[in-house]
Amino acid sequence: MAQKNKAEILKQVKDCDVKFIRLQFTDIQGVMKNLAIPVSQLEKALDGEIMFDGSSITGFAEIDESDMYLIPDPDTFVIFPWRSSNGKVARLICDIYNPDGTAFAGCPRNNLKRVLQEAEALGYTMNVGPEAEFFLFLADENGRATIQTQDEAGYFDLAPLDLGENARRDMDITLEEMGFEIEASHHEVAPGQHEIDFKYGDALHIADAIMTFKLTVRSIAQRHGLHASFMPKPIYGVNGSGMHTHQSLFKAGQNVFWDANSPDQLSDMARYYMGGIMSHARALSAITNPTINSYKRLVPGFEAPVYIAWSGANRSCLIRVPAKRGLSTRIEVRNPDPSCNPYLALAVMLRAGLDGIAKRMEAPAPVDKNIYKMDDAERKAVGIDSLPGNLLEALQELDKDQIIIDALGEHIYTRFKEGKMQEWQDYNVQVTPWEVTNYLTKF
């Protein structure tokens, strides 16, 4: 995308009669936050003079560090193609800065930039292609989500299948109007489940794009009387929603994962990078799969990875290496889900991979058998470990992994950990419908 400057943005806003600008940033939990300003404040915003109270955002900043500046990235300027009741709205993604002009360490976007700069110092740029899946559910009389998919609602609603397909087509068109290049858009395995893939790009651009993607998908679904959910496993017994993340490293315009002379055309770098991801997989899961619900997706039988292994085709593995070679050589990490904070998820995966390269961690031999069908002893014999079974286990692994903690920075790590431990404790004291069903009459 061409570099946009202040004058161009101001002109576009005027030409298109934009009424409001949303200044967006993503908090540590991965939730997009907005500060809406009228157009009259735009120039001030572009000059980085807009302040907000950081302490009002959970896990962000303490009372004593509450004054924060929003510094917009002019390249992220987009006018939303859909109208709100207040007229045309545009957005700018922002970085958060301290009053003394330094980058705020608790801003996930700043943190990703830091990790990317460290990679750049070694000559590497990271390319990423995400595949986010989501469910379309019927919205109820309060405009809120139900877990009824439009497909299975067949008896009650009219030609339900078309509803989801139409909504998705509208999403594709809207995303294209916003500059996305859509590569694939299709119905997924489960009823009501969809996937839209867009073209790969550099890591920062893609992290922004994932946030924009989720916002757009939700907004368009709403206009169709549907609710789009990126919850990893909304329904027991059917496939959950993942966000498989294709990634590769480039150095001086060359894909360093490709080696035309090796038997499988994968370079040592690719093997080391995979080795790094695999050796840090148990810790980085806390970031790529950050919710209680994430671990209900990572169970055998639903095309989600459970075991730490890699393969060329096998979909039960953590990493799959697609057949494409040359500039398209890449690995597909299959555990991330769309509830993750993309800025943090890309930072930890990159750092894990780079650690693999630095320490020459040779990835083990590929596993082409269906690991779901191997028993514990067989897996142990070939040295296949599994991903954490729940959020608590993942958080405990995170505590032990200084490389991943460094990739988050102390500030984000501490706040993330606090928030997630609270989430775990809240969950742990709930009495679930499953317990009532199974125990109420039995004892």
Added chain:
Amino acid sequence: MSGVKIIIADSKENSRRILKDTLQHAGYQIQAEARNAPELLRKTRRLFPDLVIIDANLEGGSPEEIAGIIEDDNLSSVLVITDDIHRRSLQEIAHLLKPYTEETLVSVIEVALLYRSKVASIQQEVTRLKENLSNRKLIEKAKGMIMKTQGLTESEAYRYLQKQSMNRAMSMKDLAQEIILSEEKQSIIR
């Protein structure tokens, strides 16, 4: 008014029934009923009604928001039936104030439908004119390029374009686009 298809949206069953009876009595076809805003959006996108009648107290979304979506995406005409409280936010949307008689309702519906068909034909005309204008711009640009590269006069260049268009069975617009594109490529090489 025969054959006019209407979806009615009201969260109260009783009001829906009364409205439905009134409309049917006046000869309209009730295509579907919706109890809330998301259901209305789903049914409207599926059934292509001529008119959607929304009660201002419909649950699940504000009437101006829902009417905005339906009108922006060109799904149907909209009429909001409102009480005095909601009236102020509906200035840009066709609305009818309660209480009303059947005669008022019918004439408001007829005006809304008439207005929609007029707007639709104006919109078609605008689209056609816009397209003509942008085609004309392309053809002018290509003509200028040909005058320059082949040393032709304006009328010669236009005749050249016409001939090429006929010989190659391409529209003038597509031909002009091709000429501009190849000329731009040439200039990058140069």
